[in-house]
Amino acid sequence: MKNPGARVLTLPSGFTFDYTNIYGCDKVRESDMAGLRRKITSAHAAVEEMRSSGLVKGHLSKEGLPEKVLFTQLPYIAEGMLNTPESIARLEDFGDRMRRREDAVIFFGIGGSYLGNRVLFDIQGGEFWNxxxxxxxxxxxxxYFSGNNLDPRRTADLIRQIVNEAEAKAGKYRVTLVIISKSGSTVDPVAGFMVLYDALTAAGGITVSAAAVTGLSDTGPKSLLQQLAEEEGWPIFRIPEGVGGRFSVFSESGLITAACMGMNIKAFLAGARSMDEVCRTEDVWQNPALLNAALKYIAYVKYGRHIEVFMPYADYLKSLxxxxxxxxxxSLGKRYDRDGQVVHYGRTPVIAVGTTDMHxxxxxxxxxxxxxxVQFIRIRHWEEELVVPERFxxxxxxxxxxxxxxGKALETARRANAEALSSDGRFNATFELPRLDAFHAGELMFMLALS
Known part of the structure; x- marks a missing residue:
């Protein structure tokens, strides 16, 4: 039964943003949004400037130097863009070679070079893929994933796992190690890669290959990883300049994992592109990224809601x-604002999963x-519908x-949680995906990146 007072932004794709429980009486008010109109307009103009030139006021690289922000190019597959028809075809070809040849692929990355890849793994395959x-x-x-921590126990367990698989196979076992590091010198993935490469090469009965995903330079200094890959003759994929790790899932850095599992890369980027096109409008009520940002900014600065609980009702979205x-x-944890004033700003993110963390x-x-x-995520249509049988x-x-x-019981629990929060003046909102697939994953992740 629909709520007649619901405030829901619905996109042509079927993606919805239900902000009923964060906007209205005793919540973020119409007057709050009106008072923020100038900042909302400025924010939209800043994103449009970033889209056209890559320039963002006050944005500096890790070295403290001005740096362009180019992630908004990534959904567009075209010549002259960061993802080109040639680069996508090369990724798909790499995935096809892994499909025909390899028993396992191990990815070594940390930060966005692990987290985004893990999301794609869970959506395409999930816990039992292996x-x-x-x-x-x-x-x-x-x-498999490694290099996202310097934990010796798990690293040793992974070595044993691969060796056990090799021993159980009749014939040569083949594994490719893919190391991902923009700088080419990130300690965690480099250390994990070197340990696994050495151990598996020495194990016997295993053919070990490698590939690298790193920042590339044709004219300036090359990353250490680029130098190594060129010397060894490994395939090299690119992490573009102007794309931070947290956005790299839309680049070759993230898409290489999708390619090795048969995920539809073009559909994933098409979802991101669809969201980017919707978010070009300056009408905040039709722009889900801008609306999401504005409501949560006001919730923080005026109402003290400085913690964001991100709570998907789906096990395989915990990685999201x-x-x-x-x-x-x-993106938001900042000591200084763009004018150099000390602000100590930022919302604190907390992970929860429904229904697990309802307990x-x-x-x-x-x-x-x-x-x-509390930001809920729900899936409208599940690929498989399971019903409790008549037993005992x-x-x-x-x-x-x-x-x-x-699936219906899961949604009933989410709705009850949302209603209990709202009835006690506790802000919450819901993003709804029509289904859990590559297109809608790209759509949601890009909306969050723009926000």
């Missing part, structure tokens, strides 16, 4: 929440301080559960 048969994976290799933590923390965190969300915005009918409780649709 346990599926080769036929169920449609010939694509097992996928982890990616969003970096996106929000690195762990929700008491704090519903009864603790009113200092949070001798116990009335179990008998009564027969016929329960798990």
């Amino acid at each position: 346990s599926w048969t080769e036929k169920q994976r449609q010939g694509y290799p097992r996928i 929440a982890e990616w969003y933590v970096q996106l929000l923390a690195e 762990a965190q929700t008491q704090q969300h519903q009864d603790g301080k009113r200092d949070k915005v 009918t001798g116990i009335p409780y179990f008998k009564n559960m027969a016929g329960l649709n798990m």
Whole structure:
């Protein structure tokens, strides 16, 4: 049953942003948005300037030098853009070679070079991908991640896992190690790569290959990783200048994982492009990225809601929440504003998953301080619908559960959580994806990046 007072922005793709429980009486008010009109207009103009020139006021590189911001080019596959028809074809060809040849591919990255890739892995394959048969994976290799920590135990366990797989296989076992580092000298992935490369090469019965994803230079100093890859003859993919790690999932850095699993790269970028086109409008009520940013900015500065709980009701979107933590923390966590004034600004991101964390965190969300915005994510249509069977009918409780649709029960729980929060003056909002696929993942992730 629809809420007649609902405030929902619906896009042609079916993506929706329900901001009913963050805007209105006893929430962010119409007068608040009106008072922010000049800043909203300025923010939109700044993003348009970034789109056209790459320039962002006050943005500096890690070295403290002015640096362009070019991630808004990434959804567009065209000559002269960061993703070209040739670069996408090269990624797809690499993925096809991994499909035909390799038993496993191990990715070494940290920050966005791991977090974004993990989102794509979960959406395309999920927790049990590596346990599926080769036929169920449609010939694509097992996928592992390392280099996102210097943890010796897990690294040793991964070595044992690959060696065990090699011993169980009749014939030569083949693995490709893909190291991802823009600078080419990030300690964590480099250390993990070197340890695995050495151990697996020495193990016997394993053919070890490698590829590199790094910042490339044709004229200036080359990264250490570029130098190494050229010397060894490894395939090299590019992390473009002007694309920070938290946005790199839309570049070759993230898309290489998608390619190695058969994910539709073009559909993922098409979703991002569709969202970018919608967000070109200066009408805040029709621009989901701008509306999301404005509502949460006001919720923080006027109403003290400085914590954002990012709560997908989907197990395989927990990695999206982890990616969003970096996106929000690195984008907004600032000591100084763009005029050089000390502000110590930023919302604190918190990861939660429904319904899991309704049994762990929700008491704090519903009864603790009113200092949070809970951002829900829901999936409208699940690929598979599971229903609780009629079993153990001798116990009335179990008998009564027969016929329960798990997806509908999940949404009922989310809605109850949202209503309980809203009824007590606790801000929350919901992004709804029509389904969990490459297109809608690209759409949502790009909207969050623009916000």
